[in-house]
Amino acid sequence: MENKKKIIEIEHVSKIYQMGSEKVFALRDVSLEIFANEYVAIMGPSGSGKSTLMNIVGCLDTPTGGKYDFEGEAVSEMNDNQLADIRNRKIGFVFQTFNLLARSSALRNVELPMVYSNVARHLRLEYAETALTSVGLADRMTHKPNELSGGQRQRVAIARALVNNPSIILADEPTGNLDTKTGEEIMQLFYELWKKGNTIILVTHEPDIAKHAKRVISMRDGLIEKDFINETQFIPQ
Amino acid sequence: MMISNLVESFRLAMEALTHNKMRSLLASLGVVIGISTVILMGWLLSGLNSVVNDTFNSIGVDMLYVDKWQWAGGMSWDDMRKRKDLTEGQVRDFMEYRTSAEEIIPQLNNWGGSLTAKGEKYSGLPFVGTTANFAITSSGTIDDGRFFSEQEERVGSKVIIMGSKSFETVFPKHDGIGKIVTLNGKKFEVIGVLKKQGTFLFDMLDNRCYLPLKAYKNLYGSLGSYTIAVKAGSEEKMDQVRDEIRGNMRSARNLKPGAIDDFSINESKAFSSSIDSIRSVVGIVGYGITFLSFFVGIIGIMNIMFVTVTERTREIGIRKAVGAKRISILFQFLFESATLCLVGALLSFVFCQILVYAASQILPKYIEALSFLKPYLPINLLLIATVVSIVVGVIAGLLPAIRASKLDPVDALRYE
Numbered sequence: 022m023e024n025k026k027k028i029i030e031i032e033h034v035s036k037i038y039q040m041g042s043e044k045v046f047a048l049r050d051v052s053l054e055i056f057a058n059e060y061v062a063i064m065g066p067s068g069s070g071k072s073t074l075m076n077i078v079g080c081l082d083t084p085t086g087g088k089y090d091f092e093g094e095a096v097s098e099m100n101d102n103q104l105a106d107i108r109n110r111k112i113g114f115v116f117q118t119f120n121l122l123a124r125s126s127a128l129r130n131v132e133l134p135m136v137y138s139n140v141a142r143h144l145r146l147e148y149a150e151t152a153l154t155s156v157g158l159a160d161r162m163t164h165k166p167n168e169l170s171g172g173q174r175q176r177v178a179i180a181r182a183l184v185n186n187p188s189i190i191l192a193d194e195p196t197g198n199l200d201t202k203t204g205e206e207i208m209q210l211f212y213e214l215w216k217k218g219n220t221i222i223l224v225t226h227e228p229d230i231a232k233h234a235k236r237v238i239s240m241r242d243g244l245i246e247k248d249f250i251n252e253t254q255f256i257p258q
Numbered sequence: 259m260m261i262s263n264l265v266e267s268f269r270l271a272m273e274a275l276t277h278n279k280m281r282s283l284l285a286s287l288g289v290v291i292g293i294s295t296v297i298l299m300g301w302l303l304s305g306l307n308s309v310v311n312d313t314f315n316s317i318g319v320d321m322l323y324v325d326k327w328q329w330a331g332g333m334s335w336d337d338m339r340k341r342k343d344l345t346e347g348q349v350r351d352f353m354e355y356r357t358s359a360e361e362i363i364p365q366l367n368n369w370g371g372s373l374t375a376k377g378e379k380y381s382g383l384p385f386v387g388t389t390a391n392f393a394i395t396s397s398g399t400i401d402d403g404r405f406f407s408e409q410e411e412r413v414g415s416k417v418i419i420m421g422s423k424s425f426e427t428v429f430p431k432h433d434g435i436g437k438i439v440t441l442n443g444k445k446f447e448v449i450g451v452l453k454k455q456g457t458f459l460f461d462m463l464d465n466r467c468y469l470p471l472k473a474y475k476n477l478y479g480s481l482g483s484y485t486i487a488v489k490a491g492s493e494e495k496m497d498q499v500r501d502e503i504r505g506n507m508r509s510a511r512n513l514k515p516g517a518i519d520d521f522s523i524n525e526s527k528a529f530s531s532s533i534d535s536i537r538s539v540v541g542i543v544g545y546g547i548t549f550l551s552f553f554v555g556i557i558g559i560m561n562i563m564f565v566t567v568t569e570r571t572r573e574i575g576i577r578k579a580v581g582a583k584r585i586s587i588l589f590q591f592l593f594e595s596a597t598l599c600l601v602g603a604l605l606s607f608v609f610c611q612i613l614v615y616a617a618s619q620i621l622p623k624y625i626e627a628l629s630f631l632k633p634y635l636p637i638n639l640l641l642i643a644t645v646v647s648i649v650v651g652v653i654a655g656l657l658p659a660i661r662a663s664k665l666d667p668v669d670a671l672r673y674e
Contacts, residue, residue: 076668079579081578081579081667081668081671082667082668101583101584102583102584102585105578105581105582105583105584106581106583108578108579108580108581109580109581110581114579114580116671120572120575120576120579120671121576122573122576124273124274124277125273133576133577133580134580134581136266137577137580137581137582137583137586138581181580185581
């Protein structure tokens with residue numbers, strides 16, 4: 022693993038929220054490295070700091086202290102626009118609640134990241150169609166989210182996450198709003214994506230989901246409790 | 259790249275607005291009213307302006323008219339009525355004095371004459387007896403046929419030149435040249451038609467028919483007050499000529515030094531003050547309404563944009579998560595509110611055009627003075643209104659758009 026490209030390097034990162042007069046230490050002191058083509062699950066109960074860590078890893082938020090480099094770029098020093106740029110080019114998000122634009126078709130939703138990276142319209146369409154086809158939605162491109170099932174919606178979200186060829190795919194409880202069977206299908210899709218060379222970071226509190234990952238980081242009270250290789254990685258059929 | 263962003267922003271704005279058609283429509287109502295006032299006011303003022311120009315042109319910018327009557331404002335009708343007529347003798351004297359004016363053209367007017375043609379009698383027509391040099395004034399411009407000659411004037415030939423409107427009334431087929439009409443039982447030959455002048459409010463210049471002065475006197479007698487048209491020759495000579503003819507007329511009227519003038523010298527400029535006062539009333543009222551409706555319009559749009567931003571907090575979060583920068587979000591909402599106003603402007607164009615067309619077709623039938631109203635909106639007005647609507651949209655959308663652009667992506671994504 023050491024000879025692989027280092028994507029994420031987090032050193033002594035902390036995040037403190039000011040809640041009224043009280044300071045809340047969401048992250049105390051977290052150090053972490055993630056390399057290309059890893060399949061990592063960040064686990065922990067609610068309040069453990071895993072969401073905060075995900076927001077920081079996903080460049081949605083900046084740490085209060087410590088250092089965060091993304092492929093050698095110092096994220097912890099960045100302003101809003103630079104963060105937006107990193108998210109746009111390097112990170113694909115998959116959310117528990119799908120977070121699709123309700124009024125837009127699947128195709129338009131998948132186009133969205135490319136709108137903000139100024140890809141020409143005909144190319145956007147082409148790439149979006151390819152991405153939707155790769156998640157098995159070739160025949161659902163013009164459907165709006167409310168015309169799609171939960172699993173299909175999450176596939177649209179995954180297509181959107183993939184379309185800009187990101188360095189990491191960051192999935193926050195991706196099966197949380199899905200039934201077990203559909204959830205398994207989504208997890209299978211992630212497995213395939215990982216096999217194709219993508220780097221995947223799962224954030225979950227469910228051991229059943231975390232077991233799909235090759236590496237598990239478990240959080241508690243704003244600290245990394247355990248960081249280990251999952252020897253019994255679950256391989257979906 | 260910038261262009262594709264603009265197109266994209268416009269598409270987004272249209273999507274958002276058509277999604278909630280009724281709300282967009284109601285929100286833009288204030289703007290519709292504002293833009294409509296601007297357009298209608300501009301239309302009215304441009305109509306007034308063209309009337310003023312027509313009037314100036316038909317009166318002639320280098321013309322002075324010595325008359326018992328003051329044509330435009332400033333004097334009571336009763337005071338003018340008490341003045342003595344400008345008599346033939348005074349006119350003769352006046353014309354003999356030295357002046358640097360180019361032409362002096364005496365006129366006698368009969369405001370309510372009648373004319374018979376093809377057995378049909380037309381009453382209430384104004385007749386003017388004048389000299390052949392009237393043809394050089396702009397009101398004497400011939401459209402068809404010819405003006406009478408000095409020879410015809412000298413002998414008092416029974417010829418008549420008709421105004422465009424009276425000609426149209428009497429000869430709807432425009433076949434009147436060379437025809438015989440009867441005035442007070444005397445036969446006159448129609449030898450010419452004047453060019454259309456345009457009407458200044460109640461003065462129906464286009465009805466006037468012109469006869470050689472001598473023929474006029476044979477017909478109606480030489481009583482009545484003369485009007486003397488004086489062509490200065492150029493606008494620069496106006497002041498000089500005005501002073502000269504004032505002195506000349508005072509001598510002709512035997513006024514003592516120190517006595518006030520018992521006649522008026524009229525010129526096109528005199529009308530501009532009365533037009534200006536109409537214009538400023540229309541302007542003040544119009545601008546007041548416009549300002550108010552735009553104010554209300556802006557508040558309305560701003561309010562609806564704040565609501566929109568709140569409703570779409572999650573959407574903003576999603577857009578930011580996938581890489582939208584602040585400026586993209588800012589533009590998205592500015593575009594939306596500008597588009598909203600632009601749609602409002604387009605609606606008011608349609609509304610105003612219908613209104614204006616109807617007004618120009620119907621109103622002049624009842625009030626002739628309003629015949630200056632044009633049936634179409636001037637294009638420059640529409641361009642101005644378009645720009646104004648976009649500016650209004652940007653102003654109204656600015657605060658909501660800034661709020662949207664500053665939303666924190668983590669909070670926005672969590673928003674229910």
